[in-house]
Amino acid sequence: EDQVTQSPEALRLQEGESSSLNCSYTVSGLRGLFWYRQDPGKGPEFLFTLYSAGEEKEKERLKATLTKKESFLHITAPKPEDSATYLCAVRATSGTYKYIFGTGTRLKVLA
Amino acid sequence: SAVISQKPSRDICQRGTSLTIQCQVDSQVTMMFWYRQQPGQSLTLIATANQGSEATYESGFVIDKFPISRPNLTFSTLTVSNMSPEDSSIYLCSAQAPGNEKLFFGSGTQLSVL
Secondary structure, X not given: OOEXXXXXXXXXXXXXXXXXXEEXXXXXXXXXXXXXXXXXXXXXXXXXXXXXXXXXXXEOOEEEEEOOOEEEEEEOOOOHHHOEEEEEEEEEOOOOXXXXXXXXXXXEEEO | OXXXXXXXXXXXXXXXXXXXXXXXXXXXXXXXEEEEEOOOOOOEEEEEEOOOOXXXXXXXXXXXXXOEEEEEOOEEEEEEOOOOHXXXXXXXXXXXXXOOOXXXXXXXXXXXXX
């Protein structure tokens, strides 16, 4: 069964304190792995798509990496405005077109 | 990219009533989906809204409870019927643009059932 597990559930960082969020996945064949940011009261906002092991994507203070079993979202020198819930999702090559979402990591960056 | 307008943004409803949520996309999209998001849980796919035909429902969701319409390529509605407190949740509309793997989301509808 296709599955996505994110850790930690919650993370508190001081401003400038770099860290990483983890997304472990089990899927029959990976069509794509997606990272989203969700602010309170809003829908998820797309950040990155990764397609194959070894691929990396960067945007400002965020960098996403992918292996055959997991993905990491690295946050370098975070700022309070990076506080949000970060969601990971996968899409399989076989079967339906469904996106399987993890439960997310709630990030709080303190000034 | 696609911009999705979803309304209402929130509502408080009485048990036994129904609520229809509207989703409007600013450009033509291939796929439209309806998700439910409960606190501490992942996004759960309710159904795929198919243009001009019946929606495709996921296990645990039925048409009588969650009727969906999609009369054209940019608009869809989700109705939550005969509501109970267990239906209290955030409901999200999403869409996939042609030739694009990523999903775009509306801002969600926060539903509380008393």
